[in-house]
Amino acid sequence: MGRIVYWGLIRTVITVFLLWISYDYLYNRYWWIIAGVVVYVIIIHPIVSQYKSFTKKNETVIKDSLCSRCKHFDETAVLCMKYDKHPTEDYIPCEGVDWEPK
Ligand code: SF4
Structure with missing residues (x-):
């Protein structure tokens, strides 16, 4: 469980940093959509799937x-x-x- 939280935090920090940098390079209208998809794919989905795997195991x-x-x-x-x-x-x-x- 600690591993899930640890890597979730690492991914969150890296993702927020990359999104913050990319804000100036992407067209603002689409940035929020891209940011939402990136947060789901890189942060939320792995945490949910790892937690399901952990509880099943x-x-x-x-x-x-x-x-x-x-x-x-x-x-x-x-x-x-x-x-x-x-x-x-x-x-x-x-x-x-x-x-x-x-
Ligand atoms: S039964 Fe299990 S949870 Fe309870 S004290 Fe022993 S090892 Fe810990």
């Missing part, structure tokens, strides 16, 4: 695991907040010892 951990029913689990980041580690289908950071119901 971790679907079992989010919906049907020991951690998914624990109060220390943050399902938006698929993270055990107590151990600051990412549980997987095969790996539970506390091995069930610190599980507490939601």
Whole structure:
């Protein structure tokens, strides 16, 4: 999840910089249309598709695991907040010892 946010911010900074530079070179009437398309294609669409891929990849951990029913689990980041580690289908950071119901 952090990787999605990190690269989203990097793409945003680069895109805004390039759009800012291009403002003087493009005809103003079309600049907003081009800027909207560029922002969607370079920033929004990759974030949405990467987030969908992330949730699909971790679907079992989010919906049907020991951690998914624990109060220390943050399902938006698929993270055990107590151990600051990412549980997987095969790996539970506390091995069930610190599980507490939601
Ligand atoms: S405390 Fe244990 S059961 Fe609870 S989220 Fe963390 S690893 Fe999972």
